[in-house]
Amino acid sequence: MSIDSKAYRQTVGRFPTGVTVIAFEVETEVKAMTANSFTSLSLDPPLLLFCPAKTTRTGQLIHRAASFSVNILREEQQALSTFFAGGWKEPNDPPYRFVPLEGVPRLEGSLASLICSTHQIYEGGDHWIVIGKVIAMHQGIEPLRPLAFHLGRYTSMQTMSSSPAPNLYEGSEATPVHYHYESW
Secondary structure (H helix, E strand, O other), rough: OOHHHHHHHHHEEEEEEHHEEEEEEEOOOOEEEEEOOEEEEOOOOOOOEEEEEEHHHHHHHHHHHHEEEEEEEEEEHHHHHHHOOOOOOOOOOOOOOOOOOEEEEEEEEEEEEEEEEEEEEEEEEEEEEEEEEEEEEEEEOOOOOOEEEEEEEEEEHHHOOOOOOOOOOOOOOOOOOOOOOOOO
């Protein structure tokens, strides 16, 4: 069965994500991109990953970056997300500043930042899978309201409520399925 890429994107877009700005330095110039393809990978050692498209500037330069930062954006930083995603249409750039942490550019004002050394890069279809080893962290100050992305648009965590899921067993003779799970 062939999977339609537009339908696939709409389907995975039902999973809400946070929004980050990935920043790194190449030849003394800071490069940055918006990414919601970021996840924690391992606690020991502390590893994370993000996935830039191979055709983007980041995808073309990431192999030259010895380190990078993952900057988790606040609700108030939607303009920066749009700017670093290449969708900014205003005549002036939104205000932002990168400050060094462990010699790596960190986006000032973000909710949190993780500073990573580039650990490994793998092919992943039309994207790179970039694994970073966390070497430093910065936690921003209150309020701790992350910028979220859901169904192809920005949203806030407070507005993501909806009606409860239907009770699939009400009035049904079906036996519920039981799953094995490991407790945290």
